[in-house]
Amino acid sequence: MEPMDELTKHFSRFRSGFVLSKAILEDYCEVVAKIEGKTPEEIKERINTKALAIDKEIRAKDKAQELS
Numbered sequence: 001m002e003p004m005d006e007l008t009k010h011f012s013r014f015r016s017g018f019v020l021s022k023a024i025l026e027d028y029c030e031v032v033a034k035i036e037g038k039t040p041e042e043i044k045e046r047i048n049t050k051a052l053a054i055d056k057e058i059r060a061k062d063k064a065q066e067l068s
Contacts, residue, residue: 029040
């Protein structure tokens with residue numbers, strides 16, 4: 001198998017996972033927005049804020065492990 005074919009195969013899996021995650025997020029935002037009486041954008045912003053906080057925490061832990 002050619003290297004580009006292998007890369008294309010892996011990228012295709014990544015894209016499929018991304019697309020599925022995005023669809024789930026959008027559906028979740030719409031449902032929760034109705035339950036909480038908010039807009040889907042408010043829910044998505046809350047999720048993005050939490051995701052950034054989790055990413056920051058994981059990066060800090062990774063950096064601490066690299067230094068030890």
